[in-house]
Structures are given as C-alpha cells and as structure tokens.
Amino acid sequence: MEKNNNLNEAFLEVLAESPLFREIEKKELRAMLVCLGGQIKEYKKGTSIFRWGDTISKIGFVLKGNVHVLRETYWGKESLLGRIGPGDLFGEVYACLPDLEFDGTVVAQTDCSILFLNLNRTIATCSSACHFHTQMISNLLQILAQKNIAFSRKLDCLSHHTIRARLMEYFSKQAQICGNSSFSIPLNRQQLADYLCVDRSAMTVELYKLKDEGILDFDKNKFTLLE
Template sequence: MNTTNIQNHWSPEELAVMQKSKLFSNISKPELITLLPCLNGQKKTYTKEEYIYWAGDTITNVGLLLSGRAHIERYDYWGSRHIVHALQPGDLFGESYAASADSTLNVCVQADEDLTVLFLELPKILHMCRSACPFHARLIDNLVSLLANRNVMLNEKLTYITQHSLQDKILAYLSAESIRQHSAYFDIPFDRQQLADYLNADRSALSSALSKLKAKGIIDFQKNHFHLLIPARRES
C-alpha cells in the first residue's frame, strides 16, 4: 500500500539524488529547497511489483525516482510484456505523456523493488511563478533537454531491436552500455527475463545466444555483470 504523501520533508540522501538528477542540473541545494514547494513536490513509497502508473491513466505530474529501481513497460493485447526502459535513482518518468496534449499513458511503470518517488506537477514546472526565479528558467531548460534525451534513448532501442539476429541485438545493446558507462566491465539493470523482454526475445533463446557469445570469446558475464572481450585471432 502506498504511504501518505510527505511534503517538504526530504532526507539528505534524497536531496543528493535530486541534485544529481538531470532535471535539477545546475540548481543549488538552497534553490532546490525553495523550488520544491512551488512544484508541489510530494513523496510516495511503493513496494516491489506495485504499479506507479497504469496504462490508461491520465497524468499531469512527473515522477523522479529517489531510491530503488523500476521499469517502464508496455503490454500487448495478449499480455506479453515489453520493457521500454529501466529506471534508476535520479531518473525522470512520465514527462513525455504529461507534456502532450493527450496525456493518456500507453505504458505502465512498475516497481522492481521497494522504492520512493518524488512527484512534481508538470504545469508548475513549465510555468514560472510570479517571482520569475532564474533557477526556474534553468529547470525548464533541463526538462527540454530531458525530452530530447528521451527521444535519443528510444532511437537507440530501435537500433537494438532491428538487428538481424538475436546475437546482434545483444551485442548492440551491450556495446552501447559499455560506451555509456565508459568501461568494458559494467552492470546492466536487467535480469535474464527482463533483458529478454527489453530486446523482444524469448528467454531461453536469449540464454542460448549469450552462451554462444561467451564461447566465442566475445563477452563474459556473471548474472548482470558483463565484460566485453576482443576475441583472440586464430593463426591461419
């Protein structure tokens, strides 16, 4: 069950997550504390597997994950799940739908573990208050940047799932994660079933493809920790 909304009461850890988020980039802690009541900031907690948003919901607020993990998911008519995006602390969600003329969701947002969300009213983000604070203008700029980044992220996923083979889909995704995390060693935010749902693949086929890539010396992995390798060249 959701907890009661808690307004204007933020732990140091929660404020640190907000400051590191792209939404509040270049906004100082005093400015952030001033800004949150103007945006009607409200905090809610959810338990594992609980839904934060349901497909069909009409929303005017956006969520910022303060702790825990969640997934943006889409279900087809027959109930098959497709993971659109994994959410980590500091990530924003719901902004594209809340900003559109038709704000009805066609995706769900589900808690992958117990988590806390900061909800903000989008109209209050988009329209500056009478004091016209300069840091509110930075907030609007940050939101526009986030919307652009969301479009890039969706285009990247389209690149993964349109590869010819499942092995190519896996390598395209892992390569992009390696570049994003600036390391050949990295963790992904999915277990096997979730990764299969993200790449629109069957779980057993995914496991088989991963094993073949490991046997070829292209990748190594342990659960959700991966290492990209350069296969040794064979002598002719």
C-alpha cells in the same frame, strides 16, 4: 498510499545528484519544490503508480526504491519497458501531452518514495521569476533528448531479426560509445535479454557461440570485441 511532503537529507542528496537539478544549488531545492508544486507520495511494493488509461500532468521522480514500467497486450502478455531507480524520471513524455492516455503501467517494484512535480509549473517561469526555472527547463530538455537517443539506439538493435545480429549491434554501439573494443555494460543477462526483446536462454546460447567462434570474449558484464 500515504502522502508525505517532508524532504529529508537523504532525499535532498538524491535530488542534488540528479541531472534534472544539475547546476541548481542544494540550498535552493526546498524552496524550488514548493514553487513547482512538489509532492512526495509513498507506495508499497506491488502498488500501481500510473495505470493504463490515466492522463498524466505530473512528472514522477524516484527518491527511494525502484519502479517498473510495463506494457500489456490485449491478450494479457506483459513486457518490461524500463527499470527506474533513485534519481530517475518517469511519465515526462505523457505529462507533456496531457490529452494522451497512458498506455502502460508503472508499478512499485519495492517500497518507494516518489516526488511528483507539476509540469506546467516546471516548464513555465513563475511570477517570482525564480532563476532556477530556466536551468531546470534546459536540464529537462537534455534528459528528453538523451532518452530519445537511447530509444533510437534500441530501435537500431530491434531492426535486426536474429538474436546474434541484435547482440552484435548492441555491442558495436557500446564499443563506439566507449571508444574501446573492451567495455562494461550496465545490464545483467536478464536485463540485456529484456532490452533486446529476446529469450534469455536463447541469448545465452548465442553469447557462448560468439565466444567459441572468437568473435567476442566476456566475463559477467565486461565484454571485448575481438578481431
């Protein structure tokens, strides 16, 4: 794992587009990352970034590549909790609770560049009274709130016992969010099955049953709920 603190233009663009740095001037980013103890690390595909039992004090921010958040049972069965790409955060909840051991694994799915930010410096205003601190704290709170809402919506889906009921709960939520009976979802079939914690083949069979029964129509990731 090679350490690298060079923030190139491509990385700056990723930062500038991220919700974490909303309303923070691009020209301020370099100085801000120094203030926040920012450190960029490179990871090869398949390398663990966080491991089970780690205590975390830094937020991970993906600059390049993709990482997977995994959880493994006592018997070795592995499940995918999340896919994280450029501009997304990971580890922020555990960084807020530094005495809590991480109960999963974060693995580089591709070669990755990860920016780590010291949480204590992020949430506390510094001696220089940098004005971006207040904005960044507000941004981080919004991100945490949005993730909490997304988790609550997922729990609503998983509270149903059948694949059909989970699918209809998910599609109902998407239609309500879009305000339209026709909508696109940000997941492919495998990702949708992982999200709903169901077998992909069984889910696909259920999707076509719903289509044959005139309950919904779909083409790839575009769906329409029918009367």
